[in-house]
Amino acid sequence: MHEEPGTTVHDTDMIIVGAGPVGIFAVFEAGLLNMQCDLIDALDRPGGQCTELYPDKPIYDIPGVPVCTGQALIDNLLKQAEPFSPRFHLSQVAERLEADGERWRVTTSAGTVLRAPNVVIAAGGGSFVPKKVPLPGAEALEGRSLFYAVRRQADFAGKRLVIAGGGDSALDWTLALQPQAERLTLVHRRDAFRAAPDSVEKMRRLVEAGAMDLVIGQISALHADGTRLEAVSVRGSDGERRIECDALLAFYGLTMKLGPIADWGLELKNNLIAVDTEKFETNRRGVFAIGDICTYPGKLKLILSGFHEAALMCQQAYRYAFGKDPAFRYTTSSSELHKKLGV
Amino acid sequence: MGTIRVTDLEGVTHTVEAEPGRSVMELIYDAGLPIKAACFGCCSCSTCHVYVDPEWLDKLPPPGPDEEDILDMTAEPRDTSRLSCQITYNDALDGLHVTLAEDTRPD
Known part of the structure; x- marks a missing residue:
């Protein structure tokens, strides 16, 4: 040994x-x-x-x-x-x-x-x-531009971020990373959140102020160049849209x-x-x-x-x-x- | 006593005996079909996630807030998504058809 x-x-x-x-x-x-x-x-x-x-x-x-x-x-x-x-x-x-x-x-x-x-x-x-993103190509991106936890907050500064989920982790990181991100989009299945009401309220105020985006829908595809994420597709009730981004943080629970x-x-x-x-x-x-x-x-x-x-x-x-x-x-x-x- | 139909992850549909008062998760589990059902009915884990045949969706009471919270954590939620532990079988559901979602796959 x-x-x-x-x-x-x-x-x-x-x-x-x-x-x-x-x-x-x-x-x-x-x-x-x-x-x-x-x-x-x-x-x-x-x-x-x-x-x-x-x-x-x-x-x-x-x-x-x-x-x-x-x-x-x-x-x-x-x-x-x-x-x-x-x-x-x-x-x-x-x-x-x-x-x-x-x-x-x-x-x-x-x-x-x-x-x-x-x-x-x-x-x-x-x-x-953590529950993984069940989409083709997700594994290759993990740890590079797809994350299930935040180790160093500074890694996300100046980036276009998509955060997925509706619980406390998703909302807490939305609020923590929003000030330093170039743009942040929160994607959630429905317009109701299980996270603490106070965090949800803060997030909604940021959306109203135009400081971040909230998209209701499900991430349906990852678009990447090798291990670098370029965009995600989100399917909602009004069809599918593409969100350009540098990193995806998924908080789907454990x-x-x-x-x-x-x-x-x-x-x-x-x-x-x-x-x-x-x-x-x-x-x-x-x-x-x-x-x-x-x-x-x-x-x-x-x-x-x-x-x-x-x-x-x-x-x-x-x-x-x-x-x-x-x-x-x-x-x-x-x-x-x-x-x-x-x- | 009636029956429900359960389509497994391989696409095979099984007919399962159904006793009123029991949850659909329990019926699937007792029939020996593979379903992870990790928390076994606590509405805590999403590993009994099923897609309900659209024809049957309206016959079910809508999901409560606890169930919606857990459906947020499913791998591939759809409009027909439900937790089978939260559907109580009754005679009006004789013939109910559900399809196991990927979340139910045992390790």
Whole structure:
């Protein structure tokens, strides 16, 4: 194995891929067994689908919690895990899994390198990635004149920009880039926006003042010279029009993809990771899968099933971390556990 | 009990049994047809996006604001676009024909 010079390897007991409800609960179970956890997530905050897809929607099937929202569940799970000081590595995707002697090494898209005897994949439906423009030629333009995120605002100064979408990302970047763009056109499917009303109001004032354009319709074609975008076609109720532009920024929301995990040498069944039901271990020793991403006979994609899988997985992970069997204790009665929990 | 017709991404049309009160997404999923339906009915993800046969469009209640917000995120929205998780089957929809959109393709 070769290493980039200056790479810092962070040692830990458990690398958890995915900071959704099940990944966070695994921190708690691992913590009771003295294991330190590091979590990796593509999103910029913990919570996974609970906070990304349904933060305000009610969940009714968490044992002992008759009803709570996705956000409340995550807030409570984070509070429960807090005594064990989990380390979060956010806005990065777990890219590579490599053996490092008896341990595993995981490298993320941000260059973070973690090493541990245990890797736990709690990646739910996969990592959240931006939805791509489904038009011919889009792939060749990506990163050159078609963007799904803004890295450096200055790159767009003095350019003719088309921004597509109707959510907060589309509106926020419209307002941020409009002052420096040569011309900015916002393209959206309908004349209603799911973005914050305040941003929509500001955008409409700019349109009224003639400082930018709003076009209602769907981008129907990309016109490019090699990797340089020249124009987009927009199809609306009044027919198709061509908008000359230097760059297209598309904010169509996020979708879930299995991503690099698919190439980690794990046995997959219908894009889910096959595990046993004693240790929730994959075909690779010390690599586990729990929650929605794992499969076994009788598997149900329920948060409560993921919690159970986390607890059992930790028993085996402990053996790999400390070379002995864990002692079984109840949080209600164990003074040792009380000390760990700070109660 | 009636049926709905579902055209998949390969262009093959399947007849699926339909029980009143269930969502069209659930009917498609339970029939074993490939549909990603990632959030499984939370109206949060657009991966149950279908195109409704124009003949049937007027027979459906119009999409609510939540559904419209998610339709904004579909890859190729059309006038006939709906989220199948937001269409509740009833006897008046016996024979409903929908076509799966690219968003529904499983990974």
